[in-house]
Amino acid sequence: MNSTAAVLDRVVSDLDLTIAEAVRSSGLDAMSDAEKMDVLRLAGEAQRRVEALVVETVASVDGRPPVPVLRRSLRCSDAGT
Numbered sequence: 001m002n003s004t005a006a007v008l009d010r011v012v013s014d015l016d017l018t019i020a021e022a023v024r025s026s027g028l029d030a031m032s033d034a035e036k037m038d039v040l041r042l043a044g045e046a047q048r049r050v051e052a053l054v055v056e057t058v059a060s061v062d063g064r065p066p067v068p069v070l071r072r073s074l075r076c077s078d079a080g081t
Contacts, residue, residue, distance in 0.1 A: 058070065
C-alpha cells in the first residue's frame with residue numbers, strides 16, 4: 001500500500017472509531033450547539049478535502065476511466081437510482 005493509501009486507511013479507521021464512540025456514548029446528544037457546529041464545520045472541511053483527492057486522482061488517470069469503474073470504486077450509482 002502506498003503512503004497516501006496508508007494515510008487514508010488510518011483516517012477511515014479513525015473516523016469509524018470516532019463515529020462509533022459518538023453514537024455509542026450519545027456523545028452527539030451531550031454536545032452543546034456550539035460543539036455541534038464545530039463538528040459540522042470540521043466534517044465539511046474533511047469532506048471537501050476528500051472530494052478534492054478524488055477529483056485529482058481521477059484527473060491523473062491516463063485516458064478517461066470508464067464510468068462503471070469509477071462508480072464501483074466510489075460505491076455510487078446512477079443519478080436517481
